[in-house]
Amino acid sequence: MSRRATLPVGGRVVGMDLSADRTLRPGLAALAVAATLPYLTLKLLWLCGSTVGMVDPATAEDPALWLLNLVTFGMDGVAALLALAFARPWGQRLPAGLVVLPMWVATGLLGPLLLALALTAAATLLLGGEAAPAADGFLRPWVYLLVYGGFAVQGAALAGAFGLYARGRWGGLLRARVRDLPDTATLPLQRVLVGAAAVLALPVTAAHLYWCLGGTTGLSADTVDGRGHGFTSLQGVWALAAPVAVAALAVVVFRAGPGLGLRGPLAAVWTAGGSVFGWGCWVLLAGGLRTTAPDPAKAVPPATHLLGAAEADAGLLILVVGAIALIEHASARADVESAR
Structure with missing residues (x-):
């Protein structure tokens, strides 16, 4: 057994x-x-x-x-x-x-x-x-x-x-469910930060969608020459990540669908938000090292750096809001359990 x-x-x-x-x-x-x-x-x-x-x-x-x-x-x-x-x-x-x-x-x-x-x-x-x-x-x-x-x-x-x-x-x-989350003093701040993440997500989504559909502005010559199914697929996935993460987090902080289980929105925020933050930081790191590449065709254009910065900032906002919400939820659960 x-x-x-x-x-x-x-x-x-x-x-x-x-x-x-x-x-x-x-x-x-x-x-x-x-x-x-x-x-x-x-x-x-x-x-x-x-x-x-x-x-x-x-x-x-x-x-x-x-x-x-x-x-x-x-x-x-x-x-x-x-x-x-x-x-x-x-x-x-x-x-x-x-x-x-x-x-x-x-x-x-x-x-x-x-x-x-x-x-x-x-x-x-x-x-x-x-x-x-x-x-x-x-x-x-x-x-x-x-x-x-x-x-x-x-x-x-x-x-x-x-x-x-x-x-x-x-x-x-x-x-837990969305309705189980406590209404704390930081909730208005959480909602403002989600709004800021949504603003940053707009140009990020637009840029990745533009590159997914064949646009070349802002890409290095080497990247343009090497585009294929893999590049298009990855750009499409990245284009979806930011809006999915922001929408899922908005469900949590605005208490949309109070009977909804917390696991679904958290999974979406976890995966999509991690993509926004992780790849934004990677673009800043790898792109910074390749800005002055010996081969001009491999040099990373400034537009790519701006996109990476916007992604990293949006991901950081998602991280902060998610961490605050979960920490407060865990603290409230601990208080309930200790009072029993």
Whole structure:
């Protein structure tokens, strides 16, 4: 028989299958860690001076590329550590912020890639194939397969492991409804910040939609030359992220549909908001290093920097509002439980 634990939720007792959790979560975590190893190995080789997978060995001499490789190596290393935290007892004792913030960013970075990969595959089946990715003269085709294949497995496994982790650690909080959120003194501020995020989301959505539909203004010459199904799919996903995140957060802070479960809007804010923040920060970081690229065709235009700044700011506002709402909700639940 499976063992079940009970958690009090709003005066009720909710069962949770612990035996399945103990089996599935470590398996998903192990799969996520395994999926990072090829990518981490490739990045480590490049950091050590290897040119494996590169079409032009001179590419490895670019200092900006070396720094980007160092950053991305660290990011995937953090993802592996998160996976371990979801499966080990010490992960339950970590401060919530050390788990939630990096996982939010990881979801925002990997989630759009997973969706874009699926859309790209569908577009390829319907519209036909395209030239190999190595047409840009940078990387061999097998590198793209290794990297994006690993991201697909890693993203799915990491999301599954975190879902089980969150259910075990914050299950009662996530089963609440919109009407259960307290009307605190910060609610007017939350609504103002959501309005500000909506204003920032307008140009972000318009720019990504413009590029998705074939526009070229604001893109580097190298990006324009390399556009294909993958680029179009990713731009379309990014165009949806900001309005979805803002709309879902507005449901929460304006108490729209009070009987609605909190889990749905939170999932939308989590995924779409993480995408807005994560990719906005990535554009600022990677674009800043490539502004003065040796090859003018690869230099990042100022319009891309402005877009990244708007995305990062909108994502930060979403993070602040979401954090305030959840912290106040958790505090109110704790007060109710302690009063019983």
